[in-house]
Amino acid sequence: MGTFSLVFKQSVAKDLRGISKKDVSRLLKCFEALAEDPRGKGCEKLSGQERYRLRQDSYRIVYEIQDDVLVAIVVKIGHRRDVYRVADQRLGSGRPCRPFSRNVRPPSHPSARSA
Template sequence: MKRILNRIKTLEENPRPPGCEKLTGQEKYSLRQGRYRIVYSIQHNELTVWVVRIGHRKDIYR
């Protein structure tokens, strides 16, 4: 859990870090942290990153 929180914290400085992927047909991005995925969206006009979902890679996109 600590690694996931640290990974989210890094989004403050760089909302599109190396390894992030834009989800097809959506304005959301996915970031890997071990077996887990962090799905988030970027609100450019507000300079905000919203974490939409965190879950195991086998369940996150369902």
């Protein structure tokens, strides 16, 4: 497998402006790994979609892969609490964007979060 080119949606620049320099430098290392192997260690397929996510501490990188042209398109970078919702809006699909998991847990009750 060859090295993939990374393509960033224009909105990703805005995402990065809201993240500390320390965290951005960590994310840059993730981009290098992503270009080498977009399905490598730590990458997870999002359920029901051809999208993936890569974790870096509290941040998530949501991206798509185009194998035929060796391109990974970074759609959204954000905090884990809202990155999937925003990525779904940017991609314009009606389907929710969530990490794929065989061990599905029910969502927690809203009052349990504030405790």
